[in-house]
Amino acid sequence: MEQRHLGRTGLRVSRLGLGTLTWGRDTGEREAADQLKAFWEAGGSLVDTADVYADGGAEYLLGRLLEELVPRSDLVIATKAGSVPDPDRRFDASRGHLLSALDASLQRLGTDYVDLWQVHAYDPETPLEETLQALDIAVSSGRARYVGVSNFCGWQLAKAASWQLAVAGRTALASTQMEYSLLQRGVEREVLPAALDLGVGLLPSSPLGRGVLTGKYRNGTPADSRGGSEGMAAFVAPYLDETARLIVDALAIAADGLAVSPLHVALAWVRDRPGVAAPILGARNAAQLSAALSVEGLTLPEEICLALDDVSAPLHRYPDHDWTTL
Numbered sequence: 001m002e003q004r005h006l007g008r009t010g011l012r013v014s015r016l017g018l019g020t021l022t023w024g025r026d027t028g029e030r031e032a033a034d035q036l037k038a039f040w041e042a043g044g045s046l047v048d049t050a051d052v053y054a055d056g057g058a059e060y061l062l063g064r065l066l067e068e069l070v071p072r073s074d075l076v077i078a079t080k081a082g083s084v085p086d087p088d089r090r091f092d093a094s095r096g097h098l099l100s101a102l103d104a105s106l107q108r109l110g111t112d113y114v115d116l117w118q119v120h121a122y123d124p125e126t127p128l129e130e131t132l133q134a135l136d137i138a139v140s141s142g143r144a145r146y147v148g149v150s151n152f153c154g155w156q157l158a159k160a161a162s163w164q165l166a167v168a169g170r171t172a173l174a175s176t177q178m179e180y181s182l183l184q185r186g187v188e189r190e191v192l193p194a195a196l197d198l199g200v201g202l203l204p205s206s207p208l209g210r211g212v213l214t215g216k217y218r219n220g221t222p223a224d225s226r227g228g229s230e231g232m233a234a235f236v237a238p239y240l241d242e243t244a245r246l247i248v249d250a251l252a253i254a255a256d257g258l259a260v261s262p263l264h265v266a267l268a269w270v271r272d273r274p275g276v277a278a279p280i281l282g283a284r285n286a287a288q289l290s291a292a293l294s295v296e297g298l299t300l301p302e303e304i305c306l307a308l309d310d311v312s313a314p315l316h317r318y319p320d321h322d323w324t325t326l
Contacts, residue, residue, distance in 0.1 A: 001043030001296055006277050008199025009174045011115065011146050013076050015271060016293060017046035017203065019282040024057025027284075032061050033069055034286035040070045042293045048177070048203070048280045050080035050120060051105050063110035078116035078203075079105050080150055080177075082123060082131075093123035098134040102143055117144035118177060121151040128156075132163055132170070139171045148175030148200070154190025161198040173200050175277065180204035182213060182247055182266055182312045183239050189320050192275050201277035204270050208281075208292075212239040213266035215252055250311040254304050264295045269308055272299065 003012040018039045023032045036047070049058045059079060066072050081101035082093040092098075102117060117138055119131055138144040149160055157176055164170045176195055178187045180202065187202070195202050208214055216222055217240060248262070255262045270279050283289035300308075 001045075001293075003045070004277050005201070006116070006146065007172075007174045007195075007201030009146060009172065009201075011076070011174060013046040013278050014044040015278050016044060016267075016295075017048050017078075017278040017280040018044055018289070019205070019280040020047065020049040020058040020062060021053055021282050022058075022284075023049070024054030024061045029061055029064065031285055033065055035283060035289050036062075036065050036070055038286045038290050039293065040074060042290070042296070044293070045074065046076045046078060046203075046278050046280075048078045050083065051101050051108075052080075052083045052085065052120070055085070056104070056108050059105055059108040063108055066110060072111060076115040077109065077111065078118060078148075078175075079109070079114050080118045080120040081105065082120040089125065091121045091123040092126070093119050093121075093131040093134075094126045095130050095134040095137070098131065099137060102138055106143060113142055114144050116146045116148060116175060118148040118150045118175065119152075122149075122153070122156045128160060129163065132160060135164075136169075136171050146174040147171055148173050148177065148203075150177035152176060152191070154194050157191055157200065158194040158198065161194070161200055165198065173198070175201045175203050177203040177205055177280070179206045180273075180276070180279075181207050181209040181270055182251065182308060183209035183244050185312060185314045188314065189316060196275045202275045203277055204279040206282075207270045207279035208263060208266055209239050209244070210236045212236065212244055213248060213251060213262060215248060215255075215262040218245075218248060218252070247312045250308065254300075254308065258298075258300075258304070260298060261291070263292060264298050265300065265304070265308075267292060267295045268298045268300050269305065271295070272305075 001014045004015050006013050049062055051059060081098050082091050084092045135147040139147060161173045164172050178191055180187050192202060251262045251265055255265045281292050
């Protein structure tokens with residue numbers, strides 16, 4: 001698999017990443033092992049997790065597999081901290097909480113460092129400079145090699161990245177992880193322009209539109225799909241509207257013309273967007289993951305990209321791009 005630099009750093013990652021959102025909850029150890037082995041054998045290196053996935057179970061499971069299945073040195077392990085199971089405070093990016101969470105993540109993962117450590121979301125109750133100081137401490141102490149953020153809007157990302165670049169010795173942000181797909185192009189308004197300008201690599205989550213861009217929902221909701229499950233139905237529902245249907249129909253036409261699957265076209269589209277380092281794939285099983293990984297040899301023709309851009313184009317209004325034409 002082709003490797004890419006993560007933002008304006010020396011860290012190289014596979015241009016597709018493996019997500020572990022369901023590990024330790026819906027995905028057991030045997031299935032997780034099959035996925036990790038398939039990913040590694042395909043040349044994948046970036047494995048993304050978080051301390052809240054399965055209440056730490058995903059990190060623990062990944063740590064067990066590192067001991068017996070894949071060499072630690074072959075993987076770029078990314079985890080996140082700052083999201084908390086507190087109904088009164090969803091995010092805690094205070095220095096104390098973040099550094100304690102990092103220590104707990106390292107213990108579950110069975111490693112003394114993570115390659116990429118990310119703040120899971122912006123915390124309005126903590127001064128941003130305090131949050132960012134935790135990232136600097138993590139790097140200077142050797143517990144994290146690179147740092148990033150996740151779910152920061154445009155001004156939050158720009159402020160954080162600029163703060164880190166303002167003084168020598170602070171650690172530059174390597175990444176921002178955001179949902180990005182043909183069905184969700186909101187990052188193109190301000191997040192992506194900020195990331196490109198400040199040298200921050202984008203790691204798209206849900207690159208297949210929460211599974212909708214595979215085309216599996218065109219004739220209804222399969223019982224064995226996320227949309228058909230009690231726990232994930234509400235997660236998929238926003239992408240089952242008429243706008244999404246038109247985009248999926250166009251995607252299917254493009255896939256037929258290229259003799260590939262809609263999944264491959266959707267994934268190749270987001271993988272090769274400017275500023276994207278590596279879309280994060282979440283799969284139900286190893287066979288599903290292997291099908292997605294086979295996109296490696298596909299590059300979309302320019303006319304297909306333009307057609308998909310057009311049919312899925314978000315509406316930008318003042319003061320976003322091209323506002324002078326309004």
